[in-house]
Amino acid sequence: MHQYPAVAYSCRYYMPCLKQLAAFTTLIPHHCHRHYPRPHLSTLPLSPNFHLPANLNRLLTGNSLFYRMERFWSGSNINKNKEMVEHLRHYGVITSKKTAEVMETIDRALFVPDGTPPYVDSPMAIGYNATISAPHMHAMCLQLLEENLKPGMHALDVGSGTGYLTACFAVMVGPQGRAVGVEHIPELVNSSIKNIEKSAAAPLLKDGSLAVHVGDGRQGWPEFAPYDAIHVGAAAAEIPQALIDQLKPGGRMVIPVGNIFQDLKVIDKNSDGSISVRSETSVRYVPLTSRDAQLQGS
Numbered sequence: 001m002h003q004y005p006a007v008a009y010s011c012r013y014y015m016p017c018l019k020q021l022a023a024f025t026t027l028i029p030h031h032c033h034r035h036y037p038r039p040h041l042s043t044l045p046l047s048p049n050f051h052l053p054a055n056l057n058r059l060l061t062g063n064s065l066f067y068r069m070e071r072f073w074s075g076s077n078i079n080k081n082k083e084m085v086e087h088l089r090h091y092g093v094i095t096s097k098k099t100a101e102v103m104e105t106i107d108r109a110l111f112v113p114d115g116t117p118p119y120v121d122s123p124m125a126i127g128y129n130a131t132i133s134a135p136h137m138h139a140m141c142l143q144l145l146e147e148n149l150k151p152g153m154h155a156l157d158v159g160s161g162t163g164y165l166t167a168c169f170a171v172m173v174g175p176q177g178r179a180v181g182v183e184h185i186p187e188l189v190n191s192s193i194k195n196i197e198k199s200a201a202a203p204l205l206k207d208g209s210l211a212v213h214v215g216d217g218r219q220g221w222p223e224f225a226p227y228d229a230i231h232v233g234a235a236a237a238e239i240p241q242a243l244i245d246q247l248k249p250g251g252r253m254v255i256p257v258g259n260i261f262q263d264l265k266v267i268d269k270n271s272d273g274s275i276s277v278r279s280e281t282s283v284r285y286v287p288l289t290s291r292d293a294q295l296q297g298s
């Protein structure tokens with residue numbers, strides 16, 4: 001049985017709960033150890049910005065025990081940013097102190113649209129056929145990039161959407177560093193700037209070490225290249241050469257690659273300029289594409 005990878009979601013961290021759930025559901029294949037998707041999402045043909053409200057989800061699963069487990073495990077009863085971070089630590093998603101600290105510093109609630117539950121471990125629609133990634137995906141990417149987000153370093157966030165990760169990067173690289181977001185939907189750039197202004201990263205926006213630009217992220221942002229860290233928040237059919245070129249030797253890029261089935265790739269540029277590529281996990285992100293294609297949903 002094949003499982004859809006969930007939306008910007010990789011669930012190996014939830015294995016302990018899934019093992020318990022396996023007693024109640026036949027949806028979980030026993031051979032799939034690395035990429036266990038959450039059953040309620042994974043069994044549906046997903047559109048990237050599709051999110052079931054909790055109550056509808058309950059009706060669809062029709063299993064109140066399952067519903068309680070689901071609430072317990074996705075954190076939908078969490079109403080504080082610190083609790084969300086604790087929850088992710090508890091499940092072994094966050095293992096690094098720095099990532100926990102920055103995710104505590106930047107409150108996710110300031111970045112999700114009004115009326116959206118901010119701390120549920122799920123991607124949420126933000127309009128324009130885009131989503132804010134699930135908290136555990138943000139945590140995973142921050143951890144993968146952590147060594148390349150030290151004070152003074154340069155970080156590029158392609159497809160910066162809500163600005164959440166750009167703000168996290170800015171806090172990590174500090175006022176001596178550079179955090180650059182590139183997003184091709186001007187409305188999202190404007191709202192991300194408003195979000196950041198309300199957050200703990202506001203002084204960095206003011207002093208210019210954090211900036212978000214309207215642009216085609218496939219071209220990167222040459223002005224502040226080369227980058228120690230590049231994060232791409234949308235799935236590329238192929239790794240854009242401009243991004244590889246803008247990566248510093250010793251730098252790291254994290255990018256989802258693929259169409260419907262995607263891998264989160266970790267690309268390290270070696271000191272001789274060669275690159276090493278590995279796959280971290282299966283994911284599902286919105287596509288890295290042209291603005292028109294995205295707005296038409298194609």
Ligand code: SAH
Nearest residue numbers: 130132133159161162184217233234288289
């Ligand atoms: N990390 C962001 C993810 C947003 S979803 C967050 O968690 O908020 C991916 C984003 O990539 C969308 O906002 C989409 O508009 C943007 N995007 C897609 N293709 C792009 C391109 N070619 N250039 C710039 N941004 C792009």
